[in-house]
Amino acid sequence: MSERSERHVPVMLQRCLDLLAPALAGPGATVVDCTLGLGGHSEALLATFPAARLIALDRDKEALRLSAERLAPYGDRATLVHAVYDELPDVLDRLSVPRVQGVLFDLGVSSMQLDEADRGFAYAQDAPLDMRMDQTAGASAAEVLNTYPPGELVRILRMYGEEKQAKRIVEAVVRERAKEPFDRSARLVELIRDALPQAAKRTGGNPAKRTFQALRIEVNGELSVLERAVPAAVSALAVGGRIAVLSYHSLEDRIVKQALTAGATSTAPPGLPVVPERYQPRLKLLTRGAETPAQDEVGENSRAASARLRGAQRIREDAQ
Numbered sequence: 001m002s003e004r005s006e007r008h009v010p011v012m013l014q015r016c017l018d019l020l021a022p023a024l025a026g027p028g029a030t031v032v033d034c035t036l037g038l039g040g041h042s043e044a045l046l047a048t049f050p051a052a053r054l055i056a057l058d059r060d061k062e063a064l065r066l067s068a069e070r071l072a073p074y075g076d077r078a079t080l081v082h083a084v085y086d087e088l089p090d091v092l093d094r095l096s097v098p099r100v101q102g103v104l105f106d107l108g109v110s111s112m113q114l115d116e117a118d119r120g121f122a123y124a125q126d127a128p129l130d131m132r133m134d135q136t137a138g139a140s141a142a143e144v145l146n147t148y149p150p151g152e153l154v155r156i157l158r159m160y161g162e163e164k165q166a167k168r169i170v171e172a173v174v175r176e177r178a179k180e181p182f183d184r185s186a187r188l189v190e191l192i193r194d195a196l197p198q199a200a201k202r203t204g205g206n207p208a209k210r211t212f213q214a215l216r217i218e219v220n221g222e223l224s225v226l227e228r229a230v231p232a233a234v235s236a237l238a239v240g241g242r243i244a245v246l247s248y249h250s251l252e253d254r255i256v257k258q259a260l261t262a263g264a265t266s267t268a269p270p271g272l273p274v275v276p277e278r279y280q281p282r283l284k285l286l287t288r289g290a291e292t293p294a295q296d297e298v299g300e301n302s303r304a305a306s307a308r309l310r311g312a313q314r315i316r317e318d319a320q
Contacts (some may be wrong), residue, residue, distance in 0.1 A: 009301045010040035012293050012309050015246050016104060017048050019286055019311040023101040023242040024049040031059070031102035032092075034233065035083035039067035041106055046074045052102075053093065054078045057085050059134040084134075086228040092236055099238035104105075105256075107226065108248040126186035131212075131219045141215040145188070146181045150174050160223070160251065161214030169195050169211060185212075213249065223251060230259035234283065237314035242286065244311045253290055253308045260285060260312045282318060286311035 007180075010016075024031055024045070029052040030201035033042045036058040046054055054077060058064050064080050071078045081091050085105065090101070129142035145153070150170050151196040157166035172195040173182070182188055189208040196207050219224055233243055267273045289310035298305045 009303075010044065011106065011246055011301065011304045011307045012291075012297070013044055015291065015309060016041060016246070017044060019309075020102040020104065020242050021048075023240055023313070024052050026101075027051045028164065029053070029101040030055065030097055031104065032088065032100050032103045032233070032236070033104050033106075034088060034158065034229065035104075035106045036067050036080065037063055037106065039070040042067065042078065043070060043074075045102075045104070046071065052077070053135070055081050055097065057083045057088065057091060057098070060110060060132070061086045061136065084225055086225045086232060088232050088236060089104075095190055099241070100236050101238055101241045103230070103233040103237065103241070103243045105233070105243075105245040105247075107222075107246060107252050126184055129185055129188065129215075131216045133220050138221075139219065141219050142181070142183050144218055145175050153207060156218045157211055157214045159214070160208035160217040161212075162250075163210040163214060165196050168197075171195075175240055197320065217251070221238060223255060226252060226255050227259075230256055231263075232257065234263055234312070235315065239314050239316060241314045242311060244309065244316075247290075247308050247310075248306045252319070253310070256310050257290070260310055264312060277316075280316060281313060283312040283315050284314055284315045 020031065023029065029049065031045055031049070031052050031054055033045065033054060033056040036042055036056040037060075039056070042054055042056050045052065052073070056067065056071075056078065058067070058080075059082070061082060064082055068080055071080070079095065083091050088103075092098070127139060129145065131141040132138055139147075144156075148156070153170045153173065154166045157163040157169060164171065165239075169192055172191050173188075176182070176187075176191055188205075188211070192208045192211055195299075230243075230245065237243060245256045245260075247256055262285060264281045264285050266275055266279050266281055268279035279281075285312050290310050293304040293307050
């Protein structure tokens with residue numbers, strides 16, 4: 001196993017396994033890891049459920065390469081696919097897998113992407129402003145910064161970064177990009193520090209954090225992908241199947257909560273004395289709200305601090 005894989009600590013690993021276990025213990029079970037990353041969760045799923053087959057997706061080719069090494073001992077029980085997680089229905093169709101028993105999402109940036117300086121995800125070190133999870137496709141963070149109209153940049157920082165100082169930051173970006181296009185993260189971090197009022201710099205850690213989150217979400221289309229992916233994953237579950245989703249900021253968690261809550265809610269018109277089968281909920285929620293990691297886990301792995309875990313079980317087929 002590579003040194004990088006050994007450094008990677010899967011978040012809330014045991015709780016994820018416990019949530020999925022009742023659906024994966026039997027023979028013939030298939031589980032999908034929609035966000036393979038460095039393979040920590042996938043390896044644990046294969047080791048914990050020896051009769052299960054794993055299908056794992058990632059848009060990052062380097063992650064797939066490293067995880068293939070890590071999961072090689074499990075042979076053909078593991079199928080790794082280069083795909084974004086909203087492509088799950090197409091992937092299952094190509095593999096002739098009509099339904100699965102378990103689905104796991106571990107959202108956000110993988111440890112590998114944060115640790116690889118040249119990917120441009122981390123604001124703590126200078127790097128090219130890339131931020132693409134799949135470096136073979138789409139516009140980079142630098143292209144977004146250098147070409148988007150000011151109003152669009154303000155919208156992105158406010159919506160995806162929840163950045164109160166978005167207008168002030170964008171004014172500085174527009175002024176500076178006219179002199180020289182942005183291509184490195186350190187210059188952007190410095191600009192943000194200079195643009196913010198002193199009071200804004202005293203709270204919430206690195207002042208560039210929210211802007212970098214917003215750019216990353218925009219570059220990778222993360223929220224729109226997630227809005228499609230969670231309902232698609234629910235639809236792929238067999239009755240009795242289970243889904244577990246780890247998210248890392250309120251925007252992701254809100255989308256996950258809405259999708260799972262919708263599936264666990266009756267769609268019957270109000271006032272019916274008896275609710276017909278077609279209106280009955282198709283999901284049962286397995287977590288009370290969003291579960292958070294224990295303090296000792298956060299102490300060992302700071303990246304777990306913002307994690308929120310939600311789970312649900314498929315309890316009936318879609319209405320015909």
